[in-house]
Amino acid sequence: MTNSPVTRPTRDLSIDQQQALRTAATRLQTDFRDTFGTETIERFLHSSYDEFAGRATVPNFLPLLAERFARQRLKALARVEGKVTDGKPTVLFLCTHNAGRSQMALGYFTHLAGDNAVAWSGGSEPGNEVNPAAIEAMAEVGIDITGEFPKPWTDEIVQAADIVITMGCGDACPIFPGKRYEEWTLADPAGQDLDTVRPIRDEIEERVRRLLAELDVTAEVR
Template sequence: MPASPPPVLPDERLAAGAARLAIRHTGRFAPETVQRLLTDSYLRLAAPAQVRTHLVVLAERFAAERLDALAHVEGAPGSGLPRVLFVCSHNAGRSQLAAALLAHRAAGRVAVSSAGTHPAGEVEPFVAEVLTEAGADVADAFPKPLTDEVVRAADIVITMGCGDACPIVPGRRYLDWPVPDPDGAPIAVVRAIRDDIDTRITDLLASLPA
């Protein structure tokens, strides 16, 4: 049976991104696989998006993260850098704060992802501001849906309010951080939530292998 044709990209500007990702994963994934995943990433982000100005760029970043996770799953899970996934309902506040702070504090010791079971259209207004104050990079602070390959690639899954909606994968370490939701909170409260999460990250880093 002949292979099915690749899907038509929803935005012609994605073609360049598909080519870049295909080159990065030469010998690992077929270009058609890369294109399908990039198309799916674009459509998943576009559904709740309130602003689509940078959607093409974000879709490529999201697809790159998913491809890296898939490569890890199909290669040797449990080897290499510890992989930590933060999950909350909307991926607009707590999980964004936690992911950016851990990436900043870990300085390359950990592969970090975040996702939402019902992602919002945009990140909470004060999240980027308090992360910048802490010296963290906010380039990847945009809501992303929870996908199977990212969950399966994680060594540690930390839930932050999504409860039973988070899928359970055997052999993973699961933690729950009962952190207040910054949705609609004034910046002073968001700073306090950031500091609470940062304290928890200190303990998490201490528990990881050197």
């Protein structure tokens, strides 16, 4: 297979968006050319674009979101197919909108585990933006989650996870036989003010620290 840029027709896209997608494809092909062929990379990029196209509030950001999500999915697929064997524990945090609880859990896990473990997050019904109160609450403890965005879960992401932590998505959460699941019963911060979100944030921190200890991942003392 060649590593040519994506050539799939892109209707209803501006010239700038089409160019941004071609640039994203080139970057992904450069980073994953030793792991996947162009066809797989192209399929993941465009299906990722489609995931956000119907609910994006800022269309110009769509190619960037698609690239970031495609990158995450390709990394997950590499783990599923045994092309990455670093032995790092991999955790997936799931809630309904991927806007509050799962984003705070991801923020804490990534902040505390550093490069010693892998974590992703997703939602059964992804929202349009991360909860501003959750962002503010995390900023108070020195963790910046402004770069995150609500996204769905996909089969390869669930399959790549060693542990799936669910937070209120109920029957909508994906179930794969043989996968370890754990339900964290937490209040939903959606529509709540900062004072209400703070105790939810603190409970999430406690749970993440316990999980890291169980996984024997050294957490930085904060």
